[in-house]
Amino acid sequence: xxxxxxxxxxxxxxxxxxxxxxxPRGRRRDAIAAIGSVGVATLAAIAYVAASxxxxxxxxAAVVPADAVASIETAPVAPAWPAExxxxxxxxxxxxxxxxxxxxxxxxxxxxxxxxxxLVLLQKYPVTTSNPGPAIAFDxxxxxxLHQVWSEGGSWATVEAGEKLNLTQAMTVMMLESANxxxxxxxxxxxxxxxxxxxxxxxxxxxxxxxxxxxxDPSGFDPGSVSNMTDLVGIGELAIAxxxxxxxxxxxxxxxxxxxxxxxxxxxxxxxxxxxxKTGYTxxxxxxxxxAAEVTVxxxxxxxxxxxxxxxxxxxxxxxxxxxxASYEKAFHRxxxxxxxxxxxxxxxxxxxxxxRLLAATQPSVEIxxxxxxxxxxxxxxLTTADAKDxxxxxxxxxGSKKVVADLxxxxxxxxxxxxxxxxxxxxxxxxxxLPVWRDxxxxxxxxxx
Numbered sequence: 266x267x268x269x270x271x272x273x274x275x276x277x278x279x280x281x282x283x284x285x286x287x288x289p290r291g292r293r294r295d296a297i298a299a300i301g302s303v304g305v306a307t308l309a310a311i312a313y314v315a316a317s318x319x320x321x322x323x324x325x326a327a328v329v330p331a332d333a334v335a336s337i338e339t340a341p342v343a344p345a346w347p348a349e350x351x352x353x354x355x356x357x358x359x360x361x362x363x364x365x366x367x368x369x370x371x372x373x374x375x376x377x378x379x380x381x382x383x384l385v386l387l388q389k390y391p392v393t394t395s396n397p398g399p400a401i402a403f404d405x406x407x408x409x410x411l412h413q414v415w416s417e418g419g420s421w422a423t424v425e426a427g428e429k430l431n432l433t434q435a436m437t438v439m440m441l442e443s444a445n446x447x448x449x450x451x452x453x454x455x456x457x458x459x460x461x462x463x464x465x466x467x468x469x470x471x472x473x474x475x476x477x478x479x480x481x482d483p484s485g486f487d488p489g490s491v492s493n494m495t496d497l498v499g500i501g502e503l504a505i506a507x508x509x510x511x512x513x514x515x516x517x518x519x520x521x522x523x524x525x526x527x528x529x530x531x532x533x534x535x536x537x538x539x540x541x542x543k544t545g546y547t548x549x550x551x552x553x554x555x556x557a558a559e560v561t562v563x564x565x566x567x568x569x570x571x572x573x574x575x576x577x578x579x580x581x582x583x584x585x586x587x588x589x590x591a592s593y594e595k596a597f598h599r600x601x602x603x604x605x606x607x608x609x610x611x612x613x614x615x616x617x618x619x620x621x622r623l624l625a626a627t628q629p630s631v632e633i634x635x636x637x638x639x640x641x642x643x644x645x646x647x648l649t650t651a652d653a654k655d656x657x658x659x660x661x662x663x664x665g666s667k668k669v670v671a672d673l674x675x676x677x678x679x680x681x682x683x684x685x686x687x688x689x690x691x692x693x694x695x696x697x698x699x700l701p702v703w704r705d706x707x708x709x710x711x712x713x714x715x
Contacts, residue, residue, distance in 0.1 A: 317687045320694050324647035325679075327611035327623065327658070334641045337662070341636035342596030345588035350551060350575025352585075353494035354593055356634075357502055357557075357568040362495060363593060363634070371477045371491040372574065375545030376420065376443045377555045378485025380504050381478070383436050383513075385466045386455055390432055392509050398432030401454055410453075411446040419445040419486045420530075428523050437513050438521065441529045443544060445484035452483040459483060475499060488549040497555055497572040501542050505557045505568065514541030514557075531556075537587050542570075544582075551575040554582045558590045563599030563632055600639065601630045602662050602669060610660050610673050611645045616693045617682035619650075623657055626672040631664070639664040643673070651679040 344364050346352055351367025392398035405426045414421045422444035430438070432451075439447040452462035459482065466480045475496040481489030492500070505511045517534045520526050531554065533539040538559040545553040553574045560569055569590055576582050603625040611623040623645065633639070645658035658673040682690075692698040 313691075314688065317691060317694055318684055320687075322649045322681065323616070323693060323696060324649045325613050325615045326647050327613055327645035329611045329643050329645065330609060333608060333610045333660075334643055336641060337600060337602070337639035339598045339600060339633050339635070339637045339639075342634070343592055344596075345585070345592040347573060347576060347581065347585045347589075349577055349581070350573065351494055352571065352573040352589060353498050354569055354571035354589065355498045355502070357505070357570055362498060363569075363596070365494055367494070367575070369477075369493045369495055371479070371493045373488040373547060373550040374485060374490060374492045374497065374574070375547040375550035375553055376445075376485045377492070377497065377500075377543050377545040377553055377572075378480060378483070378490040379439055379443065379448050380500055380510075380514075380543045380555060381466055381470065381480060382448050382452065382462075382483045383440060383510050384500070384503055384507065385462070385469050386432065386436065386451060387507055387509060388469065389455060389465075392432055394508050394512060397434065400429055400431050401435050401451075403428040403430070403450065406453075407446070407450045410449050414444075414446045414449075414486075417445075417486065419484065421446045422527065423524060424450070425523060430522065433509060433513070434521050436510075437516070437519060438524065438527060440510075440513050440543065441516060441519070442527050443530045445486050448484035449482075473499075473503070485545060485550075486547065488547065494572050494574065497574075498570055501555045501557055501570045501572065504542050504555075505540070505570065511541065514543065533583060533586060537590060539586070539590070540568075544579075546579070552577065552579050552582050554586055556586055556590075560590065560594040562594065562597040567597075569593055596635050598633045598637075599630055600633050601628065602639070603628050603660070603671065610643050611658065613648055613675075613679055615649075615679065615682075616690070617686050619680045619682070621651065621653075621679045622676040623673040624676050625660055626654075626656070626674045629662070629669050629671055631662075631667075631669060633664060637664050645673065648675075648679055650681045651675045653678045 342364065346366040351365070353362050353365035355362050390398050403424050403426065407424050408426055411421055411424050420443045422438045422442040424446060435447060435451055438444050439451060449459055452459045456462040456465055462483055463480050470478050478492035478496045481487045504514060515534060516529060518526055518528045530544045539556060540559055541557045542555040551574065553576070555572045557568055557570045559566055571589065573582055573586055573589070576585065606625050606628045609622045609624065612620065614620045640663045642661045643658065648657055651657060654674045656672045656674055660671050660673055662669040687694055
């Protein structure tokens with residue numbers, strides 16, 4: 266039995282309407298679009314992460330503390346000058362005088378003249394500390410010279426006919442006992458007459474640039490033998506630079522053939538570092554002392570050379586010279602420019618919290634005389650990161666015509682930020698913090714509606 270049923274299917278059942286055909290395709294497009302958006306976002310995120318992690322970090326400038334560049338000041342010398350007469354002082358090896366007081370005119374110099382006499386003798390004869398020089402036989406003429414000195418009232422030392430001394434010994438008598446007769450005898454022995462010796466001495470003075478010094482006799486008893494303080498200090502420097510003469514003038518007493526024990530007329534020898542050079546006195550010159558003293562300047566042995574002239578008494582010299590030396594010994598300052606490397610010359614503080622300081626790589630110290638001002642200048646690099654002890658600048662110390670430069674190094678490493686900080690601080694990493702839109706976005710006043 267065949268049954269034929271003519272049943273039309275209901276819409277949407279067993280058949281595909283036009284609307285039904287279009288619906289699945291729309292959903293696919295939405296899905297594809299959604300997937301595409303996710304992909305773009307993912308790629309953007311990857312790009313952001315990569316850019317954040319790889320973008321160069323901003324460099325940080327150093328902050329220089331005000332006290333780091335403050336000038337360094339040293340105290341002025343306070344010379345203990347004598348109340349009368351004149352005085353001058355210098356540091357051996359340094360040109361010019363450290364200071365002076367009184368007139369620098371040429372004046373009688375009394376027995377300081379014998380220092381010039383000794384230098385002229387030592388130039389002519391090859392005397393060394395191991396070779397005392399030629400032998401000298403004294404005779405009756407030398408005794409007559411002694412008698413002449415007695416009659417003048419000058420300083421003297423015993424001499425006998427037949428006495429024999431070498432040149433070093435004879436000069437020792439002349440310098441320590443300030444013997445006018447030995448100065449005259451040595452002048453005649455060396456050049457044939459006192460006048461010829463004086464001519465040779467004046468030529469020597471001219472060659473050595475002592476233009477304010479002139480001799481009229483080898484002992485200084487004649488007031489025509491004159492000098493000024495600047496020349497005398499230079500003559501004193503030559504005296505202590507000569508090993509033979511330096512040894513003689515630093516001797517407080519010694520024993521010689523025939524003469525026995527002789528003593529230095531300068532009682533300061535061996536006290537307070539004083540090692541010479543020569544006393545002097547006449548009515549015209551007053552009481553004078555050409556001196557040299559070994560002092561300790563900032564832990565180093567140095568020699569001060571000076572002169573004090575026209576003093577009212579020897580007592581004024583014996584008290585005044587040590588005070589003058591002590592006052593100048595204190596005038597030399599050893600300045601530790603970097604405070605033993607402890608001075609902080611700059612600091613760095615990065616946006617991500619890393620920090621370090623700049624210290625001097627070396628610890629220079631300098632010697633500065635009297636009052637001075639040391640200018641300090643700091644130059645620094647901008648830093649992103651750095652290792653410990655990296656050079657990041659310089660500090661320059663300037664005083665007078667001199668400069669000292671020291672490198673500045675990091676005290677510790679200046680570390681880079683971690684990845685999270687980079688990812689969460691794009692405004693710093695990419696330098697957006699200065700853009701107006703970024704400032705408006707993060708301005709607290711904008712957020713509060715003000």
